[in-house]
Amino acid sequence: MRIMHTADWHFGKTLEGRDRAEEQWAFIDELVAICEDEAVELVLMAGDVYQTVNPSAEAEEMFYQALHRLSAGGRRGVVVIAGNHDHTERIRAPRWLADGLGIVLVGLPKDEIRPQAERPGGVWRPWAQVGVCELALPHCPHRARIAAVPYPSEARLGEVLSASLDEREMRQSYSQRLASWYADLARHFRPDTVNLLMSHVYVAGGIETESEIQIQVGGAYAVDPAAFPKEAQYVALGHLHRPQEMEGPGGVPIRYAGSPLAYSFSEAGQQKSVTIVDVKPGERARWREVPLSAGRPLVRWRAASLAEVHAWLEEGRDANAWIDLEVRVETEMALREIQDLREARPHLVHIRPILPSQTMEEDERRAPGSVVSPEALFRRFFEEKVGLPPDDAMVQLFLELVRDVEVEDDGAPAEAGEEVGA
Secondary structure (H helix, E strand, O other): OEEEEOOOOOOOOOOOOOOOOHHHHHHHHHHHHHHHOOOOOOOEEEEOOOOOOOOHHHHHHHHHHHHHHOOOOOOOOOEEEEOOOOOOHHHHHOHHHHHHOOOOOOOOOOOEEOOOOOOOOOOOOOOOEEEEEEOOOOOOOOOOEEEEEEEOOOHHHOOOOOOOOOHHHHHHHHHHHHHHHHHHHHOOOOOEEEEEEEEEEEEEEOOOOOOOOOOOOOOEEOOOOOHHHOOOOEEEEEEEOOEEEOOOHHHHHEOOOOOOOOHHHOOOOOOOOOEEEEEEOOOOOOEEEOOOOOOOOOOEEEEOOOHHHHHHHHHOOOOOOEEEEEOOOOOOHHHHHHHHHHHOOOOOOEEEOOOOHHHHHHHHHHOOOOEEEEEHHHHHHEEEEEEOOHHHHHHHHHHHHHHHHHHEEEEEOOOOOOEEOO
């Protein structure tokens, strides 16, 4: 059986307000083409279809078109679970249409999946119950048993998982509950079927990026790799945007497919991909990455001068990329200069001028035992968020607010700073 594992589409997500719809539509085209080229028989989408619980009409259209095209008229299996970004009812809403194509949509961990009558030449479900189903695929001699567990928060499970507020105890209780849940589902695996588990969770030790909204409170919602059942031949996960693999009990591969597009500059340079899995009943699954090219790359430019930036623009450097620019300047950049750069390259997302004084402050900040003033901290924070240095009036207003707070706390002004390197 050949399976495609994908996740974290985040339809509707932007990059600092920049529209990514064109890239997301192109990703759907590429995903369908890979399915055809690789003769994929089953697609596992492991959550976070949307960026928000209230997606735009276009984002919903993307999802419905992706389902329709991936299913190939009901001849290819498709299973989708809700992630932490998804509204569970929105994921399940089109199931009455999806059922006619053999598509499985699961919103909550305790959703009941219903069996179907045989569909000659199409995907159908000979057997199903809460959280698990069996799929018969028209071009595959084997059937798949799939344990499908959408994002399992306490609220979505409908359970209080720990009476303690201690983070260690909360994490242990959460991991133990999921281990028990996964084990209950794995009891339905059979030696003559391909046995798969899919879920949307954070596994302890996974590598995160800035584009992921945290689903764990501290480490409370982190799951131990040992929680996954050894009876599963492959564990398909969603949530983490960097493709990565871990090993579960008995050597079972636990894998994050990653997001199809880079959604923050912390993902700059990452090769996005989908995972192709080949597996037979009773055998260890083999997987490989198939790279994606649909999205614009995210790159960071670190320029020594404005002249260097203009030279890069003239030569067409990274012409197709979203760019995060940091440029060293001798004096503050005028608004017109920043506008000129944006007109020359509309895909410049951030423009951060770095003055000589800021370079010195950065060096001082890194020195062990050094203290950085509230003014320097505010200037640095403002530039990182806005892309422009604050004017003197704004800095003065901030310092007055700081002094007012210090007077309220201590009854008299005090020296404030940030000690680093301690």
